Amino acid sequence: MSEAAVVLVTGASRGLGRGIAIELAASGYSVAINYAGNQVAAEEAAELCRQAAPNDNQEFFPVRGDISCSESRSAMLKAVLDKFGRLDSLVNNAGIAPSVRADITEASEESFESLIKTNLMGPYFLTQEVANYWLKEKPEALKGGFRIVFVTSISSHTASISRGDYCISKAGLSMAVQLWAQRLADENIQVYELRPGIMKTDMTAGVTSKYDALIEDGLVPQKRWGTAKDLGLATRSLIDGDFPFSTGTVIDVDGGFQIRHL
Structure with a gap:
């Protein structure tokens, strides 16, 4: 059994998930680095975690799994438990964007179904699988309890008519946070939502110039892109247990985007 607390981070091979994994490594956690298909990127993420890790007893385990597939999710969780002998926290970070940005009058059912299944x-x-494992097996909780973090998006409350399927998937995920937080509140399992804003990732690479101009014009009050490190620092604080009496809380990581202002 792992001597360090273990966190499973989905979609951790690149982008925001990689930033989360590195910050958790720096805080002393072992990390299961989930990836869908890019094993090379997952191994790179594992090596960066090793470089950030302060303790020799930490381990970093790339684990393949497609979260849109029931059998793959179950196999992934089994692999993590077989490897570490424990799981202390889950970060639901993995998600996809539409393959084609299309006006909602033209968007396809295939794209909608794909985003709903994955996101x-x-x-x-x-x-559900992780919570049932904790509830059934009742393992010892490190750092004061078990924690689940959902990474959603400002798209859960901000309409984008060229990405309707994405917005709906993230709005649904925000409700999932509330449901799981309510269900698990008296089981020593805290559930949180991190809501990132305009982040510098592969997903936004194609619209960089558009958002550069919008950010400079004040769309983001702090006038900069969000980074993987920004999200990683927020995740680290939640997993560390710095908010033990705040289950169900939404934390915006968006540079002030959510502020209504004139």
Whole structure:
């Protein structure tokens, strides 16, 4: 059994998930680095975690799994438990953008179904599996309890008519946080939502110039892009147990985007 607390981070091979994994490594955790297909990127993320890790007893385990598939989710969780002998926290970070940005009058059912299965059903039912493991097996909780973090998006409350499927998937995920937080509140399992804003990732690479101009014009009050480190620092604080009496809380990581202002 791992001597360090273990966190499973979905979609951790690149982008925001990699930033989360590195910050958790720096805080002393072992990390299961979930990836869908890019093993090279997952191994790179594991090596960066090793470089950030302060303790020799930490381990970093790339684990393949498609969160949109029930059998794959179950196999992934089994692999993590077989490897570490424990699981202390889950970060539901993995998600996809539409392959084509299309006006909602033209968007396809295929795209909608794909995003719902990956962005909403995947984390919802992975959480179900992890929660049921904790409730049934009743393992010892390190650092004061078990924790689940859902990474959603400002798209859960901000309409984008060229990405309707994405917005709906993230809005549903925000409700999933509330449901799981309510269900698990008296089981020593805290559930949180991190809501990132305009973040510098592969997903936004194609619209960089558009958002550069919008950010400079004040769309983001702090006038900069969000980074993987920004989200990683917020996740680290939650997993560390710095908010033990705040289950169900939404934390915006958006540079002030959510502020209504004139």
